Amino acid sequence: AQSVTQPDIHITVSEGASLELRCNYSYGATPYLFWYVQSPGQGLQLLLKYFSGDTLVQGIKGFEAEFKRSQSSFNLRKPSVHWSDAAEYFCAVGARRGSQGNLIFGKGTKLSVKP
Amino acid sequence: EAGVVQSPRYKIIEKKQPVAFWCNPISGHNTLYWYLQNLGQGPELLIRYENEEAVDDSQLPKDRFSAERLKGVDSTLKIQPAELGDSAVYLCASSLPIGTSGSTGELFFGEGSRLTVL
Numbered sequence: 001a002q003s004v005t006q007p008d009i010h011i012t013v014s015e016g017a018s019l020e021l022r023c024n025y026s027y028g029a030t031p032y033l034f035w036y037v038q039s040p041g042q043g044l045q046l047l048l049k050y051f052s053g054d055t056l057v058q059g060i061k062g063f064e065a066e067f068k069r070s071q072s073s074f075n076l077r078k079p080s081v082h083w084s085d086a087a088e089y090f091c092a093v094g095a096r097r098g099s100q101g102n103l104i105f106g107k108g109t110k111l112s113v114k115p
Numbered sequence: 116e117a118g119v120v121q122s123p124r125y126k127i128i129e130k131k132q133p134v135a136f137w138c139n140p141i142s143g144h145n146t147l148y149w150y151l152q153n154l155g156q157g158p159e160l161l162i163r164y165e166n167e168e169a170v171d172d173s174q175l176p177k178d179r180f181s182a183e184r185l186k187g188v189d190s191t192l193k194i195q196p197a198e199l200g201d202s203a204v205y206l207c208a209s210s211l212p213i214g215t216s217g218s219t220g221e222l223f224f225g226e227g228s229r230l231t232v233l
Contacts, residue, residue, distance in 0.1 A: 043225050051220070090158070094220055105158050105159070108155075
Protein backbone atom coordinates (compact mmCIF):
# COMPACT_ATOMS: atom_id res chain seq x y z
CA ALA A 1 0.00 0.00 0.00
CA GLN A 2 1.11 3.51 -0.69
CA SER A 3 2.10 5.73 2.21
CA VAL A 4 3.81 9.04 2.80
CA THR A 5 5.87 10.03 5.82
CA GLN A 6 6.72 13.56 6.72
CA PRO A 7 8.97 13.16 9.76
CA ASP A 8 8.88 16.76 10.89
CA ILE A 9 5.59 17.98 12.35
CA HIS A 10 6.76 21.55 12.90
CA ILE A 11 9.82 23.45 11.69
CA THR A 12 10.87 26.99 12.52
CA VAL A 13 13.38 28.84 10.39
CA SER A 14 14.59 32.41 10.31
CA GLU A 15 13.63 34.60 7.41
CA GLY A 16 16.32 34.40 4.76
CA ALA A 17 17.55 31.01 5.91
CA SER A 18 17.40 27.92 3.76
CA LEU A 19 14.70 25.32 4.14
CA GLU A 20 14.39 21.60 3.57
CA LEU A 21 11.22 19.66 4.29
CA ARG A 22 11.51 15.90 4.25
CA CYS A 23 9.21 13.44 2.57
CA ASN A 24 9.56 9.68 2.28
CA TYR A 25 7.15 7.51 0.41
CA SER A 26 6.33 3.84 0.14
CA TYR A 27 5.22 2.57 -3.23
CA GLY A 28 5.98 -0.47 -5.36
CA ALA A 29 7.05 1.48 -8.41
CA THR A 30 7.84 5.03 -9.36
CA PRO A 31 4.88 7.11 -8.30
CA TYR A 32 3.73 10.56 -9.15
CA LEU A 33 4.93 12.91 -6.40
CA PHE A 34 3.55 16.24 -5.34
CA TRP A 35 4.09 19.01 -2.84
CA TYR A 36 1.12 21.13 -1.82
CA VAL A 37 0.99 24.17 0.47
CA GLN A 38 -1.95 25.17 2.64
CA SER A 39 -2.31 28.56 4.28
CA PRO A 40 -4.65 28.84 7.29
CA GLY A 41 -8.29 28.54 6.27
CA GLN A 42 -7.40 27.87 2.66
CA GLY A 43 -7.40 24.95 0.30
CA LEU A 44 -4.28 23.24 -0.99
CA GLN A 45 -2.18 24.83 -3.69
CA LEU A 46 0.24 22.82 -5.81
CA LEU A 47 3.88 23.85 -5.43
CA LEU A 48 5.46 21.30 -7.76
CA LYS A 49 5.19 17.77 -9.06
CA TYR A 50 7.37 14.97 -10.35
CA PHE A 51 6.18 12.64 -13.08
CA SER A 52 9.28 11.54 -14.92
CA GLY A 53 12.55 12.82 -16.36
CA ASP A 54 14.76 15.25 -14.49
CA THR A 55 14.73 14.33 -10.83
CA LEU A 56 15.16 17.95 -9.75
CA VAL A 57 11.91 19.78 -10.28
CA GLN A 58 11.25 23.46 -9.98
CA GLY A 59 8.04 24.86 -8.63
CA ILE A 60 6.34 28.09 -7.84
CA LYS A 61 7.49 30.61 -5.23
CA GLY A 62 11.13 29.57 -5.59
CA PHE A 63 10.65 26.02 -4.31
CA GLU A 64 12.34 22.94 -5.73
CA ALA A 65 12.30 19.26 -4.88
CA GLU A 66 14.51 16.34 -5.71
CA PHE A 67 13.30 12.82 -6.34
CA LYS A 68 15.74 10.21 -5.04
CA ARG A 69 14.61 6.75 -5.98
CA SER A 70 17.26 5.00 -3.89
CA GLN A 71 16.05 6.78 -0.78
CA SER A 72 12.35 6.85 -1.64
CA SER A 73 12.45 10.54 -0.90
CA PHE A 74 11.10 13.71 -2.40
CA ASN A 75 12.41 16.53 -0.22
CA LEU A 76 11.30 20.11 -0.70
CA ARG A 77 13.85 22.92 -0.59
CA LYS A 78 14.04 26.66 -0.77
CA PRO A 79 17.30 28.61 -0.57
CA SER A 80 15.90 31.67 1.21
CA VAL A 81 12.64 31.61 3.13
CA HIS A 82 10.27 34.56 3.18
CA TRP A 83 7.82 35.34 5.98
CA SER A 84 4.96 34.64 3.57
CA ASP A 85 6.12 31.01 3.29
CA ALA A 86 4.73 30.28 6.74
CA ALA A 87 2.09 27.63 6.09
CA GLU A 88 1.55 23.90 6.20
CA TYR A 89 3.21 21.75 3.57
CA PHE A 90 1.94 18.40 2.39
CA CYS A 91 3.75 15.78 0.38
CA ALA A 92 1.56 13.43 -1.66
CA VAL A 93 2.01 10.32 -3.76
CA GLY A 94 -0.19 9.15 -6.59
CA ALA A 95 -0.40 5.87 -8.44
CA ARG A 96 0.44 5.71 -12.11
CA ARG A 97 -2.32 3.24 -12.78
CA GLY A 98 -5.24 1.60 -11.05
CA SER A 99 -6.45 4.09 -8.49
CA GLN A 100 -4.67 6.81 -10.36
CA GLY A 101 -5.75 10.20 -9.23
CA ASN A 102 -6.19 9.14 -5.62
CA LEU A 103 -3.46 11.06 -3.89
CA ILE A 104 -2.18 9.81 -0.57
CA PHE A 105 -1.05 12.68 1.62
CA GLY A 106 1.43 12.88 4.43
CA LYS A 107 0.39 14.42 7.73
CA GLY A 108 2.03 17.68 6.86
CA THR A 109 4.82 19.87 8.16
CA LYS A 110 3.95 23.21 9.65
CA LEU A 111 6.49 25.90 8.80
CA SER A 112 6.95 28.92 11.04
CA VAL A 113 9.22 31.78 9.99
CA LYS A 114 11.02 33.96 12.53
CA PRO A 115 11.71 37.58 11.61
CA GLU B 116 -10.56 30.40 -15.16
CA ALA B 117 -12.72 29.77 -12.12
CA GLY B 118 -11.38 27.34 -9.57
CA VAL B 119 -13.16 24.71 -7.55
CA VAL B 120 -16.00 26.31 -5.63
CA GLN B 121 -17.30 24.94 -2.37
CA SER B 122 -20.09 26.02 -0.07
CA PRO B 123 -20.69 26.69 2.68
CA ARG B 124 -17.24 27.73 3.90
CA TYR B 125 -18.27 27.26 7.50
CA LYS B 126 -21.06 25.32 9.13
CA ILE B 127 -21.89 24.85 12.80
CA ILE B 128 -24.52 22.31 13.73
CA GLU B 129 -25.59 20.28 16.71
CA LYS B 130 -24.94 16.57 16.76
CA LYS B 131 -27.54 14.38 15.13
CA GLN B 132 -28.43 17.15 12.69
CA PRO B 133 -27.94 16.68 8.95
CA VAL B 134 -25.51 18.74 6.89
CA ALA B 135 -24.70 19.02 3.22
CA PHE B 136 -21.74 20.40 1.32
CA TRP B 137 -21.74 21.43 -2.30
CA CYS B 138 -18.92 21.47 -4.81
CA ASN B 139 -18.63 22.87 -8.31
CA PRO B 140 -15.47 21.59 -10.04
CA ILE B 141 -13.38 23.29 -12.68
CA SER B 142 -15.13 23.23 -16.03
CA GLY B 143 -14.12 20.20 -18.05
CA HIS B 144 -12.72 18.25 -15.11
CA ASN B 145 -14.39 14.87 -15.22
CA THR B 146 -12.84 13.60 -12.02
CA LEU B 147 -14.08 14.90 -8.69
CA TYR B 148 -12.88 14.04 -5.20
CA TRP B 149 -14.08 14.60 -1.69
CA TYR B 150 -11.36 14.59 0.94
CA LEU B 151 -11.64 14.79 4.71
CA GLN B 152 -9.04 16.78 6.61
CA ASN B 153 -8.94 16.46 10.36
CA LEU B 154 -7.12 19.07 12.41
CA GLY B 155 -3.38 18.64 12.11
CA GLN B 156 -3.66 15.89 9.53
CA GLY B 157 -3.32 15.51 5.81
CA PRO B 158 -6.37 15.10 3.59
CA GLU B 159 -7.84 11.61 3.32
CA LEU B 160 -9.91 10.50 0.36
CA LEU B 161 -13.60 9.87 0.98
CA ILE B 162 -14.84 9.34 -2.56
CA ARG B 163 -13.76 9.79 -6.16
CA TYR B 164 -16.06 10.27 -9.13
CA GLU B 165 -15.36 9.75 -12.80
CA ASN B 166 -18.19 11.69 -14.40
CA GLU B 167 -21.34 10.46 -12.61
CA GLU B 168 -19.83 7.21 -11.40
CA ALA B 169 -18.37 6.79 -7.94
CA VAL B 170 -15.31 4.71 -8.80
CA ASP B 171 -13.79 4.66 -5.34
CA ASP B 172 -15.94 5.06 -2.26
CA SER B 173 -14.17 2.51 -0.11
CA GLN B 174 -13.31 5.09 2.55
CA LEU B 175 -16.77 6.67 2.74
CA PRO B 176 -18.60 5.74 5.98
CA LYS B 177 -21.79 4.70 4.29
CA ASP B 178 -23.89 4.46 7.41
CA ARG B 179 -24.05 8.22 7.72
CA PHE B 180 -22.29 9.71 4.70
CA SER B 181 -23.64 9.89 1.19
CA ALA B 182 -22.56 11.67 -1.95
CA GLU B 183 -23.93 12.27 -5.37
CA ARG B 184 -22.80 13.82 -8.60
CA LEU B 185 -25.79 14.19 -10.80
CA LYS B 186 -25.07 15.03 -14.44
CA GLY B 187 -21.38 14.58 -13.81
CA VAL B 188 -20.70 18.17 -12.77
CA ASP B 189 -21.64 19.47 -9.32
CA SER B 190 -21.46 17.20 -6.32
CA THR B 191 -23.03 17.11 -2.90
CA LEU B 192 -21.69 15.39 0.19
CA LYS B 193 -24.18 14.75 2.97
CA ILE B 194 -23.82 13.63 6.56
CA GLN B 195 -26.88 12.40 8.43
CA PRO B 196 -26.82 12.36 11.36
CA ALA B 197 -23.67 14.27 12.20
CA GLU B 198 -21.51 13.17 15.12
CA LEU B 199 -19.00 15.12 17.18
CA GLY B 200 -16.15 13.33 15.45
CA ASP B 201 -17.25 14.63 12.07
CA SER B 202 -15.89 18.07 12.91
CA ALA B 203 -13.30 18.63 10.21
CA VAL B 204 -12.66 20.34 6.90
CA TYR B 205 -14.25 18.75 3.86
CA LEU B 206 -12.23 19.44 0.74
CA CYS B 207 -13.41 19.04 -2.80
CA ALA B 208 -10.95 18.67 -5.65
CA SER B 209 -11.14 18.06 -9.37
CA SER B 210 -8.80 16.94 -12.12
CA LEU B 211 -8.56 15.68 -15.62
CA PRO B 212 -8.07 11.91 -15.73
CA ILE B 213 -4.44 10.84 -16.10
CA GLY B 214 -3.86 9.96 -19.73
CA THR B 215 -6.12 12.71 -20.94
CA SER B 216 -4.41 15.19 -23.20
CA GLY B 217 -3.25 18.05 -21.04
CA SER B 218 -3.57 16.10 -17.83
CA THR B 219 -0.74 15.98 -15.32
CA GLY B 220 -2.67 14.24 -12.59
CA GLU B 221 -2.70 17.41 -10.54
CA LEU B 222 -5.63 17.87 -8.20
CA PHE B 223 -7.12 21.34 -7.91
CA PHE B 224 -8.63 21.99 -4.51
CA GLY B 225 -11.40 24.23 -3.32
CA GLU B 226 -11.06 26.23 -0.11
CA GLY B 227 -12.92 23.63 1.88
CA SER B 228 -15.99 23.52 4.10
CA ARG B 229 -15.21 23.64 7.79
CA LEU B 230 -17.74 21.71 9.86
CA THR B 231 -18.12 22.10 13.60
CA VAL B 232 -20.45 19.70 15.37
CA LEU B 233 -21.50 20.73 18.88
